[in-house]
Amino acid sequence: MSPTKEDYLKILFELGGRTEQVPNKEIANRLSISPPTVTEMMNSLVKAGWVVYTPYKGSKLTQEGTDYAKKLIRKHRLWEVFLVKHLGFNINEVHPEAELLEHSTSAELADRLEAYLEFPEYCPHGGAISTDLMEEQEDMTVHLTEAVLGVPVRISRIVDEDRLLRYFENHDLKIGDRVTVTGRDSGLDLLTLNHGTTDKEIQISQTIAQYLFVEHI
Amino acid sequence: MSPTKEDYLKILFELGGRTEQVPNKEIANRLSISPPTVTEMMNSLVKAGWVVYTPYKGSKLTQEGTDYAKKLIRKHRLWEVFLVKHLGFNINEVHPEAELLEHSTSAELADRLEAYLEFPEYCPHGGAISTDLMEEQEDMTVHLTEAVLGVPVRISRIVDEDRLLRYFENHDLKIGDRVTVTGRDSGLDLLTLNHGTTDKEIQISQTIAQYLFVEHI
DNA sequence: GTTGATATTTAGGTTACCCTAATATATAAA
DNA sequence: TTTATATATTAGGGTAACCTAAATATCAAC
Ligand SMILES: [Mn+2]
Ligand SMILES: [Mn+2]
Ligand SMILES: [Mn+2]
Ligand SMILES: [Mn+2]
Numbered sequence: 319m320s321p322t323k324e325d326y327l328k329i330l331f332e333l334g335g336r337t338e339q340v341p342n343k344e345i346a347n348r349l350s351i352s353p354p355t356v357t358e359m360m361n362s363l364v365k366a367g368w369v370v371y372t373p374y375k376g377s378k379l380t381q382e383g384t385d386y387a388k389k390l391i392r393k394h395r396l397w398e399v400f401l402v403k404h405l406g407f408n409i410n411e412v413h414p415e416a417e418l419l420e421h422s423t424s425a426e427l428a429d430r431l432e433a434y435l436e437f438p439e440y441c442p443h444g445g446a447i448s449t450d451l452m453e454e455q456e457d458m459t460v461h462l463t464e465a466v467l468g469v470p471v472r473i474s475r476i477v478d479e480d481r482l483l484r485y486f487e488n489h490d491l492k493i494g495d496r497v498t499v500t501g502r503d504s505g506l507d508l509l510t511l512n513h514g515t516t517d518k519e520i521q522i523s524q525t526i527a528q529y530l531f532v533e534h535i
Numbered sequence: 536m537s538p539t540k541e542d543y544l545k546i547l548f549e550l551g552g553r554t555e556q557v558p559n560k561e562i563a564n565r566l567s568i569s570p571p572t573v574t575e576m577m578n579s580l581v582k583a584g585w586v587v588y589t590p591y592k593g594s595k596l597t598q599e600g601t602d603y604a605k606k607l608i609r610k611h612r613l614w615e616v617f618l619v620k621h622l623g624f625n626i627n628e629v630h631p632e633a634e635l636l637e638h639s640t641s642a643e644l645a646d647r648l649e650a651y652l653e654f655p656e657y658c659p660h661g662g663a664i665s666t667d668l669m670e671e672q673e674d675m676t677v678h679l680t681e682a683v684l685g686v687p688v689r690i691s692r693i694v695d696e697d698r699l700l701r702y703f704e705n706h707d708l709k710i711g712d713r714v715t716v717t718g719r720d721s722g723l724d725l726l727t728l729n730h731g732t733t734d735k736e737i738q739i740s741q742t743i744a745q746y747l748f749v750e751h752i
Numbered sequence: 753g754t755t756g757a758t759a760t761t762t763a764g765g766t767t768a769c770c771c772t773a774a775t776a777t778a779t780a781a782a
Numbered sequence: 783t784t785t786a787t788a789t790a791t792t793a794g795g796g797t798a799a800c801c802t803a804a805a806t807a808t809c810a811a812c
Contacts, residue, residue, distance in 0.1 A: 353791085559760065574760065
């Protein structure tokens, strides 16, 4: 498996490909790649047994594809923990580093690294590390867009995609922050939040709020 | 730069391409790749400014090529230290892991890793980590084949190429061991050693002994 | 100085991963 | 139900990194 193919599997998992069909366009967007390239790659992933592909509909991961993706995500998150905890990297810097390291990590190395880090439960962005907890978290967490108006919640996880992390940093949002959704404007695609700690008003786009997960306090 | 090209530069350095012309065949052997592929790659490395290539003669690294190779080797050796010291890997297992990790390591990551490891001087195979010390070591060390008969020496460094490491392990040789060359048979390509610690007789091929460096005690 | 062994290059081909332009399909609107 | 729009596929092309087979260059031995 090449780093390229591995990244396709990972993205597929992150876009819900474990349970639903993911349209090519979403993959193309996330990887900044042209749609024909995605079509081509999906056919190749089908041939290798990682994916089930329905033309014009989208792709779903097979069981093997799901397992492979979860192993990759585990490696990615383990490296992020190492980079932050031991090497003193900033939370917003580690994702691109881990994006590379994940592909150069044997199962043996991942296991030893996990033990060395004393079996952390979450990565610095709140993502679960154990492959079982990963599915659970994926099924249980609520998107910020689905939070009830006026009810305070805690940010539990940020989808760690480079552009998103910068967006959230620019809006002063962090894992663990308490926020309350105070307004929703679907026309302007806006979500208004009250930040629990600073009591400041924050406005973010609803489209992007989909990548923020929250839990009830 | 692709991992592939990076490995070519590194091999070139390891084969003495900093000071001498390295023939294509040696590169082809070390990388287990066909000679035409090497020719092709050398032309590509020339175009990128890493290498000076004389057809039918061989390749030398430019200053830029040398610097790049040394940075890569530093990353490689830092990872080996980490894998052995912190993750408990065996010395003979770490080379293939580092061979991958080196290509996924930013300058920032290498610097932080080096500080975290408390600036180690040598990798587990005795290779220098600082890029200055690296050249010095390359120029100063003596090949085991050049050691004087009957004079005890200490093994200071093993060229960490996968097949070689296994050969040396099979012959019970390790960094730090004292050995005395007791015989040399050029016809049979054999070198007879007396192992200082166990007092056992060891026979290794002269060809392979070239990859063992020793220092006087 | 010719010969022969070895090393190297040239020629031609493959697969992986990317692209744009043109065409076809699906779906939402009129 | 036609039409418009978004999405997806097909067609055709490019570069990187590999290969084998055949041609050519180098160099040491005779
Ligand atoms: Mn990440
Ligand atoms: Mn990646
Ligand atoms: Mn090594
Ligand atoms: Mn390598």
